Amino acid sequence: MYFRFITSLMLLLFAASAKRVEDFFLYIFFSFRMLATRALSLVSKRVISTSICVRGGHGVAKVDDYALPSYFDRRENPLPDVRFVTDLSPVQKSLKEKEKGSWATLSNDEKIALYRISFKKSFAEMNKGSNEWKSVVAGMLFFIGVTGLVVLWQRKFVYGPVPPTFETEWKEKELQRMLDMRINPVEGISAKWDYENKEWKK
Amino acid sequence: MVRERRDLYSLPDAPLASRCYSHSKVETDEEFDARWVTYFSKPDIDAWELKKGMNTLIGYDLVPEPKIVDSALRACRRLNDLASAIRILEAVKDKSGPHKDIYPYLIQELKPTLTELGISTPEELGMDKL
Secondary structure, three states, rough: OOOHHHHHHHHHHOOOOOOOOOHHHHHHHHHHHHHHHHHHHHHHOOOOOOOOOOOOOOOOOOOOOHHHHOOOOOOOOOOOOOOOOOOHHHHHHHHHHHHHHOHHHHHHHHHHHHHHOOOOOOOHHOOOOOHHHHHHHHHHHHHHHHHHHHHHHHHHOOOOOOHHOOOOHHHHHHHHEEEEEHOOOOOOOOEEEOOOOOOEEO | OOOOOOOOOOOOOOOOOEEEEEEEEEEEEHHHHHHHHHHHOOOOHHHHHHHHHHHHHHHOOOOOOOHHHHHHHHHHHOOHHHHHHHHHHHHHHHHHHOOOOHHHHHHHHHHHHHHHOOOOOOOOOOOOOO
């Protein structure tokens, strides 16, 4: 293990003494290649290919788990790209062997076990609804309520007094002034006031 | 009869382009069925092709004819994949949606194949319940 590491390190240092540019890059390439082959075997067990992908002499692209085909339960994709269970126990392996023979010899439990190896949830389980919506609506109402409390607090402690023009007495005088001015006398407010009897028209 | 409305515009395996022009040749139901039966009948079909075919078929706006499902189940048998066979039955049931009479018809037509290959329906295994 260390041999490879030391050799690649020496190659790297030797590259500094290369006479030609091509040789220099060649040494770099091979030193990394030696390191990379070691690194590749440390990467996840799900490495599909054993050949190394070298990019411009800079090393190997590590195969990330999320980039590999994954399993997912969806109605519109009934047969996912991979099986759900990838590492089979000895029992499951023997069951898989039995599957190669006649399926009529399999018991119901064995058939269910085979299904569960390949798939996580059945269609019934996949399509089952949940009660999550209740939590969502409850959360919504709660936060609307908190906002209401905040608004009430603001009215009491943050906002200053309202202008005097809102007082009842002021408003009465305002209305009287509007009627005296005959505001909207055709179809609006003055039209609804009975000037003879000094009251609203019935 | 088990066909709802066929989506003519997105057949990946279509040898002819189906467009909305009235003068071009539109694939008939029988041609569609025949094409898919042939696809699954390939003797050396591989697992990927089965998955791709099935996922594509489920993507269409229709419930496959019994003969297509039969062909697919036989492909599962050739691939020694019972789980996929059961999954296919679940998928076509799910595909029929609110039309509850389609799936029993399908099972009735497939009964000989199911007994021949030894495939249990999801109902027999209790997998349609939670």
